[in-house]
Amino acid sequence: MEKTNVAIVGLGTVGTGVARLLLDHGDRTARHAGRTLWLKKAVVRDASKEREIDLPEGVLTESLSEVAEDPEITVVAQLIGGLEPARTIMLQLLESGKDIVTANKALLAEHGPELFTRARELGRSIAFEAAVAGGIPIIANISQCLSANQICSLEGILNGTSNFIVTKMDEKGSSFADVVAEAQRLGYAEADPTMDIDGTDAAQKLAILAHLAFGATVDWAEIPRVGIDGLDPDDLRYAKMLDYRIKLLAVANLANDGLELSVSPTLIRVGTPLAEVRDAFNAIRVVGDAVGPVFYHGLGAGQMPTASAVAADMIDTAVGRTKLTFHTLEYFSIDQPPRVKLRDAQTLMGRYYFRLQVANEPGSLAAIAAVLAKHGISIASVIQHESGEGGKHRTPVPLVIMTHEASEGSAQNATNEIESLQDVTGPVVRLRVKD
Numbered sequence: 001m002e003k004t005n006v007a008i009v010g011l012g013t014v015g016t017g018v019a020r021l022l023l024d025h026g027d028r029t030a031r032h033a034g035r036t037l038w039l040k041k042a043v044v045r046d047a048s049k050e051r052e053i054d055l056p057e058g059v060l061t062e063s064l065s066e067v068a069e070d071p072e073i074t075v076v077a078q079l080i081g082g083l084e085p086a087r088t089i090m091l092q093l094l095e096s097g098k099d100i101v102t103a104n105k106a107l108l109a110e111h112g113p114e115l116f117t118r119a120r121e122l123g124r125s126i127a128f129e130a131a132v133a134g135g136i137p138i139i140a141n142i143s144q145c146l147s148a149n150q151i152c153s154l155e156g157i158l159n160g161t162s163n164f165i166v167t168k169m170d171e172k173g174s175s176f177a178d179v180v181a182e183a184q185r186l187g188y189a190e191a192d193p194t195m196d197i198d199g200t201d202a203a204q205k206l207a208i209l210a211h212l213a214f215g216a217t218v219d220w221a222e223i224p225r226v227g228i229d230g231l232d233p234d235d236l237r238y239a240k241m242l243d244y245r246i247k248l249l250a251v252a253n254l255a256n257d258g259l260e261l262s263v264s265p266t267l268i269r270v271g272t273p274l275a276e277v278r279d280a281f282n283a284i285r286v287v288g289d290a291v292g293p294v295f296y297h298g299l300g301a302g303q304m305p306t307a308s309a310v311a312a313d314m315i316d317t318a319v320g321r322t323k324l325t326f327h328t329l330e331y332f333s334i335d336q337p338p339r340v341k342l343r344d345a346q347t348l349m350g351r352y353y354f355r356l357q358v359a360n361e362p363g364s365l366a367a368i369a370a371v372l373a374k375h376g377i378s379i380a381s382v383i384q385h386e387s388g389e390g391g392k393h394r395t396p397v398p399l400v401i402m403t404h405e406a407s408e409g410s411a412q413n414a415t416n417e418i419e420s421l422q423d424v425t426g427p428v429v430r431l432r433v434k435d
């Protein structure tokens, strides 16, 4: 049987999973690729470190040149996180004639145009299925299976770590810090978990999807984003009372005047598919003009789900399928003009959840209602319970307001004005609502 020599650079959570698939299930990959994918080298920073996996003699190395300078190795899974040295290593491997597979969305979101353009100039390819939503084959679906459609919208839970944290806080009452540590132990979180919890990782993935689905050339940092780092257990509790769950939702919506992009903790109505996505699972609802709505659900983080996507890309690259797609679709071309512009975030319409601490005084509720009315925001429901002190006068109590549809601009202005009211203490929590 024909043999393709491959290498892995970075043998951490994902790299180890890929090595397992290649070494323990070589017969399976050979059957599906019509050739053996032979793991010739695995490059790490520190070869003396204890590993979860025993590699055959001579495979583990600290020397990248053992891969770059070996003409027999044609496909390399580049599985180092972060921007540098990942970018330099990827360029060096491309220059050495290797086709690349990567899971590094931060690198693609930041340096995609440079890397893809260089790969194209060199006649090489970059496959990146694992960069978005782990084991869910969303890249192939958007760029190939749905290619006869104009994608109209895309809504998803794209960060497994955040979803894991929110699920455990919601269902078990676990503390934020404890669940972050658990997500790190389970290999879901980025090396710097801030990227997961502050919405950066989801925004980087959304920027990649927006490019594929809408031809948008977006700087991920310009996507309005809020993470789950400020999420209060009280909001999870109130959401439940109102029959919603809070999820970190990434949204891309195409309208006549441009594309809406955002990442934010959002109340999602219980019973809708996105509200039922738990733990490290991801999900994406895509609407295409021909196909209608399609829903994808699967593990978005973790060793084997991510390795599944990387190894499939290695097979596709070895058999020549990646090159075909890569060169016809012109992903992330420096010269390509953006096909859509971003919508002004202030004009976006949606429902809102407000939670604030308000003094138990005559007229305080009326003052808040007046501010909302002034900004054209209609109240859909209100929750105010008596304080623990038997409804004592003047004691601040939490007030939760659900609104009807309003623009982001009016909701923002109303929030600022409410925060300046004398009877309101502390910041107002404002979250988006999706029915």
Ligand code: NAP
Residues within 6 Å of the ligand: 009, 010, 011, 012, 013, 014, 015, 043, 044, 045, 046, 047, 049, 079, 080, 081, 082, 085, 103, 104, 105, 106, 130, 131, 134, 187, 188, 189, 190, 191, 300, 301, 302, 303, 306
């Ligand atoms: P990880 O566990 O931190 O592993 C990173 C690996 O890179 C380590 O083996 C490290 O070597 C190696 N490395 C770092 N710098 C190196 C250098 N200069 N030369 C050679 N090797 C170097 O990371 P991971 O979780 O596997 O993630 C890898 C990539 O996949 C990231 O871009 C991440 O965003 C992405 N991703 C991860 C998941 C997930 O669930 N974990 C899911 C989807 C995508 P040492 O072992 O010697 O330190």
Ligand code: HSE
Residues within 6 Å of the ligand: 131, 132, 133, 134, 158, 159, 160, 161, 162, 188, 189, 190, 196, 201, 300, 301, 302
């Ligand atoms: N840290 C990422 C997550 C890994 O939790 O979703 C998958 O990209």
